[in-house]
Amino acid sequence: MQHLKVLNKYFFKYRGRLILGILFVVISNLLAVLPPQVIRYLLDFVGGNIGRPGGERRIIPPQNDFLRFTFAWMNDASLVRLMAYGGAVLLAMALLRGLFMFFMRQTIIVMSRFIEYDLKNSIYRHYQQLDLNFFKLHNTGDLMSRISEDVSRVRMYVGPALMYTVNLVVLIVMSVSAMLRVNVTLTIYTLAPLPLLAVSIYYVNRLIHRKSERIQAQLSAITTQAQESYSGIRVIKSYVQEASAGVHFGAASEDYRKSSLNLAKTEAIYFPTMQLMIGLSTLLTVMIGGIQAIRGNITVGSIAEFVVYVNLLMWPVASIGSVAAMIQRAAASQKRINEFLHTEPAIRSPRNGRSAPVRGHVRFRDVSFTYPHTGIQALKHFDLEVLPGQKIAVIGKTGSGKSTVAQLLMRMYDPDEGELRIDDIPLKTFSLESLRSQISYVPQDVFLFSDTIANNIRFGSENAGLQAVRQAARQAAVEKDIDGFPEGFDTLVGERGVTLSGGQKQRVSIARALIRNPNLLVFDDCLSAVDAKTEKTIITQLYTYLKDRTAVIITHRIFALFEFDQIIVLDNGTIIERGTHEELLAKNGYYAGLYAQQQRVSGDNDGAPA
Numbered sequence: 260m261q262h263l264k265v266l267n268k269y270f271f272k273y274r275g276r277l278i279l280g281i282l283f284v285v286i287s288n289l290l291a292v293l294p295p296q297v298i299r300y301l302l303d304f305v306g307g308n309i310g311r312p313g314g315e316r317r318i319i320p321p322q323n324d325f326l327r328f329t330f331a332w333m334n335d336a337s338l339v340r341l342m343a344y345g346g347a348v349l350l351a352m353a354l355l356r357g358l359f360m361f362f363m364r365q366t367i368i369v370m371s372r373f374i375e376y377d378l379k380n381s382i383y384r385h386y387q388q389l390d391l392n393f394f395k396l397h398n399t400g401d402l403m404s405r406i407s408e409d410v411s412r413v414r415m416y417v418g419p420a421l422m423y424t425v426n427l428v429v430l431i432v433m434s435v436s437a438m439l440r441v442n443v444t445l446t447i448y449t450l451a452p453l454p455l456l457a458v459s460i461y462y463v464n465r466l467i468h469r470k471s472e473r474i475q476a477q478l479s480a481i482t483t484q485a486q487e488s489y490s491g492i493r494v495i496k497s498y499v500q501e502a503s504a505g506v507h508f509g510a511a512s513e514d515y516r517k518s519s520l521n522l523a524k525t526e527a528i529y530f531p532t533m534q535l536m537i538g539l540s541t542l543l544t545v546m547i548g549g550i551q552a553i554r555g556n557i558t559v560g561s562i563a564e565f566v567v568y569v570n571l572l573m574w575p576v577a578s579i580g581s582v583a584a585m586i587q588r589a590a591a592s593q594k595r596i597n598e599f600l601h602t603e604p605a606i607r608s609p610r611n612g613r614s615a616p617v618r619g620h621v622r623f624r625d626v627s628f629t630y631p632h633t634g635i636q637a638l639k640h641f642d643l644e645v646l647p648g649q650k651i652a653v654i655g656k657t658g659s660g661k662s663t664v665a666q667l668l669m670r671m672y673d674p675d676e677g678e679l680r681i682d683d684i685p686l687k688t689f690s691l692e693s694l695r696s697q698i699s700y701v702p703q704d705v706f707l708f709s710d711t712i713a714n715n716i717r718f719g720s721e722n723a724g725l726q727a728v729r730q731a732a733r734q735a736a737v738e739k740d741i742d743g744f745p746e747g748f749d750t751l752v753g754e755r756g757v758t759l760s761g762g763q764k765q766r767v768s769i770a771r772a773l774i775r776n777p778n779l780l781v782f783d784d785c786l787s788a789v790d791a792k793t794e795k796t797i798i799t800q801l802y803t804y805l806k807d808r809t810a811v812i813i814t815h816r817i818f819a820l821f822e823f824d825q826i827i828v829l830d831n832g833t834i835i836e837r838g839t840h841e842e843l844l845a846k847n848g849y850y851a852g853l854y855a856q857q858q859r860v861s862g863d864n865d866g867a868p869a
């Protein structure tokens with residue numbers, strides 16, 4: 260329960276709605292508790308006057324102020340008029356009760372929707388601030404379920420559970436005190452089955468919930484399986500695995516069917532149990548009430564009054580079990596949400612961080628870095644100086660630490676040892692937003708949003724016009740491809756749109772980086788999926804674009820066309836070779852070997868990227 264305390268600030272924020280909601284609960288319950296008293300009065304009146312000779316009226320004195328006030332002007336009315344009037348009073352109270360129940364939902368349930376909205380936004384905002392390591396540690400499904408399912412469960416606590424609890428407390432206080440005023444013995448007998456009802460419903464509810472959870476898990480497994488089959492349909496078809504995929508799906512569906520039937524059986528017990536308990540209570544009321552009436556302790560009308568109370572109390576009491584379960588689930592969900600909300604981002608923007616324009620002087624001084632959750636040391640005593648306007652290539656085998664250089668430069672992680680500076684200013688003193696917005700980074704794994712190509716290119720530079728978008732696409736050698744699509748730059752990409760080839764995606768991603776006009780660019784193996792001819796076009800275009808800019812180009816391939824100021828070769832997190840193209844060829848080491856190998860493979864010695 261203590262996990263739910265954090266929600267109190269939302270109750271305070273929406274206190275107006277909450278207080279009003281509670282007031283409406285009180286009024287609607289008052290309008291539920293008074294009608295049985297009217298019924299009792301009317302029945303007693305009819306019982307007392309039926310069969311009396313000569314239409315002589317026996318006045319039944321109203322037992323409380325409410326009845327006295329309601330029936331004050333009916334003293335001389337005929338029996339029929341009195342009944343019609345009583346019926347009208349009951350109808351008016353039922354209508355009013357309905358109206359206030361509507362208001363009650365409009366305040367409390369609407370408040371819960373506001374809280375849900377606030378909670379989702381605050382979780383989303385928090386996600387955005389967390390560092391990459393956090394996202395490596397938690398899978399997407401987990402993040403999604405905390406912002407959707409867990410928040411929905413918490414909403415059940417701040418909305419329905421709260422409303423039912425307040426309703427139950429108010430109703431019990433009002434109806435039980437009204438019952439006690441009539442007859443204590445009858446009250447005790449009438450209420451006796453209620454705790455039994457609450458406990459049994461609680462257990463049935465728990466059982467239903469446990470079974471539903473299992474069904475949910477099975478359903479999500481079926482969905483994932485179907486999703487994988489659809490997205491991997493090419494592999495399934497080419498390996499002729501349609502039948503076996505069908506068998507797997509069929510087995511999962513069969514499990515789901517069995518569980519669903521089992522749940523249906525348990526649910527079938529729920530309502531008969533409730534009805535049995537209501538029936539038992541009514542029976543007790545009529546029996547004990549009858550005895551009390553024979554002894555003259557209560558009137559016959561009181562029995563009817565009690566029967567109405569029993570029916571009034573049953574549903575709210577039965578809901579105690581489900582409300583308790585709702586609160587338990589909400590507490591568990593809020594605990595999971597709190598875990599995330601209390602996670603502090605490891606990478607923070609400093610207060611009053613620098614936002615000076617970046618010129619592009621990069622300095623790695625004796626930097627070592629180990630990925631926190633895997634313990635893999637990706638860089639060891641790494642030293643690099645890139646002067647403004649220089650172009651640097653980072654080459655090395657797979658897993659040698661090349662991408663880690665880019666990650667540290669973007670401050671996705673902080674080094675364990677050593678220091679990183681840009682324009683001679685420690686990276687940690689820059690405002691994160693300013694730093695990242697001034698470095699254009701083309702990641703290794705391209706990600707395009709389900710939006711138009713134009714919007715994907717102008718991502719992060721929202722004000723860029725179509726001309727700028729076109730120019731960036733031209734520089735990334737993808738303009739012609741895009742113009743070839745029927746809707747050009749307005750073509751949608753992603754599931755609902757066209758499927759771009761790997762090389763086209765990479766070039767759109769490069770265009771996205773170029774449009775920002777930065778002084779410092781980092782390309783992480785971003786030409787791996789383009790053919791040699793396109794690569795040559797891009798390299799030529801880039802060479803002009805990068806003329807006065809600083810660029811760090813991470814690659815597996817050697818671009819002989821590019822006159823790099825410095826090429827560094829990484830191996831296992833350490834720089835093993837460093838120099839210009841010619842210097843490294845002269846060394847006859849790893850670089851020279853790679854160059855010779857690529858020359859052989861490409862078989863064309865026209866000076867294009869080897």
Ligand SMILES: Nc1ncnc2c1ncn2[C@@H]1O[C@H](COP(=O)(O)OP(=O)(O)OP(=O)(O)O)[C@@H](O)[C@H]1O
Binds near residue numbers: 630637655659661662
């Ligand atoms: N996010 C990460 N969390 C944990 N370990 C990582 C992470 N990224 C990379 N590594 C590990 O760090 C080492 C260096 O990886 P890095 O991605 O920098 O190599 P790379 O040279 O860019 O490789 P490639 O050319 O295949 O992209 C590898 O052993 C890799 O397994």
